[in-house]
Amino acid sequence: MELMAIGEVAARSGVAVSALRYYEAEGLVSCERTAGGARRFPRSVLRRLAFIRAAQNVGLSLPEIREALATLPEGRTPTARDWARLSHTWRARLDEQIAALTQLRDGLAACIGCGCLSLSRCALSNAGDVAAAYGPGARWLSPALRRIPPTSNAGDAAGRAG
Amino acid sequence: MELMAIGEVAARSGVAVSALRYYEAEGLVSCERTAGGARRFPRSVLRRLAFIRAAQNVGLSLPEIREALATLPEGRTPTARDWARLSHTWRARLDEQIAALTQLRDGLAACIGCGCLSLSRCALSNAGDVAAAYGPGARWLSPALRRIPPTSNAGDAAGRAG
DNA sequence: TCTTGACCTCGAGTGGACTTGAGGCAAGAC
DNA sequence: GTCTTGCCTCAAGTCCACTCGAGGTCAAGA
Numbered sequence: 068m069e070l071m072a073i074g075e076v077a078a079r080s081g082v083a084v085s086a087l088r089y090y091e092a093e094g095l096v097s098c099e100r101t102a103g104g105a106r107r108f109p110r111s112v113l114r115r116l117a118f119i120r121a122a123q124n125v126g127l128s129l130p131e132i133r134e135a136l137a138t139l140p141e142g143r144t145p146t147a148r149d150w151a152r153l154s155h156t157w158r159a160r161l162d163e164q165i166a167a168l169t170q171l172r173d174g175l176a177a178c179i180g181c182g183c184l185s186l187s188r189c190a191l192s193n194a195g196d197v198a199a200a201y202g203p204g205a206r207w208l209s210p211a212l213r214r215i216p217p218t219s220n221a222g223d224a225a226g227r228a229g
Numbered sequence: 230m231e232l233m234a235i236g237e238v239a240a241r242s243g244v245a246v247s248a249l250r251y252y253e254a255e256g257l258v259s260c261e262r263t264a265g266g267a268r269r270f271p272r273s274v275l276r277r278l279a280f281i282r283a284a285q286n287v288g289l290s291l292p293e294i295r296e297a298l299a300t301l302p303e304g305r306t307p308t309a310r311d312w313a314r315l316s317h318t319w320r321a322r323l324d325e326q327i328a329a330l331t332q333l334r335d336g337l338a339a340c341i342g343c344g345c346l347s348l349s350r351c352a353l354s355n356a357g358d359v360a361a362a363y364g365p366g367a368r369w370l371s372p373a374l375r376r377i378p379p380t381s382n383a384g385d386a387a388g389r390a391g
Numbered sequence: 392t393c394t395t396g397a398c399c400t401c402g403a404g405t406g407g408a409c410t411t412g413a414g415g416c417a418a419g420a421c
Numbered sequence: 422g423t424c425t426t427g428c429c430t431c432a433a434g435t436c437c438a439c440t441c442g443a444g445g446t447c448a449a450g451a
Contacts, residue, residue: 089410248439
């Protein structure tokens with residue numbers, strides 16, 4: 068069982084078949100083909116997929132992940148050290164995310180006490196030390212966690228940064 | 230200055246004009262209209278917007294936020310206590326998110342040591358106590374933080390949930 | 392009167408990470 | 422021989438929270 072069919076990879080990795088095809092199209096994983104055109108993945112794809120999932124959980128986009136994967140050595144199978152090197156930078160990102168959430172939670176504790184939610188003062192909804200740079204109505208979370216993009220710019224025909 | 234035009238609300242709240250119109254269409258905020266059809270928001274919309282922003286930062290979707298806002302008393306202006314009640318549940322959610330991220334980070338520390346990233350063992354990419362329920366290839370993060378939905382179901386024509 | 396600017400509606404576009412569907416091939420079971 | 426299963430490609434659709442553009446209205450000021 069050197070090479071695996073796409074269905075088997077999906078079953079073993081938990082990554083949907085459609086996602087695997089998508090990853091291949093995007094250059095995140097590669098595979099051989101049978102005479103009939105079916106994909107045949109090497110076992111190493113499982114570790115690669117594990118890396119992709121982990122990286123996504125840390126908040127990386129697929130292009131970022133592809134870039135990281137591109138630094139893996141060609142020809143030889145990546146070693147433990149290779150994977151460790153790749154994931155090393157996540158540490159800082161995670162620390163940042165945890166700090167942002169903690170800050171948000173502590174702000175919440177204060178705000179539950181006063182019930183303020185004031186646009187000018189409340190740590191939950193408004194700017195603070197960290198987020199002030201984003202302008203009015205700034206958000207607390209790190210970009211990776213933020214669901215709200217830092218793009219908004221009040222005013223219709225008025226000044227649009229762009 | 231009882232009622233505010235949409236541009237003024239945008240300027241004071243940092244929420245874009247287009248977003249305000251969208252929120253109105255989605256039933257998150259309401260307003261009166263002038264004879265000419267222009268929106269006129271009460272001052273209380275500012276606190277409502279602050280709540281929306283805060284809730285988004287905690288990871289709530291707009292439907293969830295609308296639901297929460299629907300529990301506010303009709304007729305009278307919400308009090309500090311009302312707002313505090315609404316945001317009280319966020320605390321648990323934030324705690325959960327912080328725990329998930331911390332777990333991910335600590336798993337990362339362990340994995341950097343061994344470089345494993347094994348699909349069956351690695352804390353970063355695979356199931357653990359927390360995420361086991363999601364099935365194979367489960368993710369660590371709480372749904373609110375997770376970029377990857379827990380939907381995937383390996384197999385092409387095979388069993389699809391739904 | 393003309394212009395300006397803020398506002399209006401409605402429909403379409405955005406981006407990321409996929410999923411879904413249509414239409415078809417290849418191999419093993421019966 | 423045909424049925425089923427698993428695979429293929431390619432294009433289009435999905436979700437979310439908006440944003441953008443076109444084309445038009447309204448009120449105030451020069």
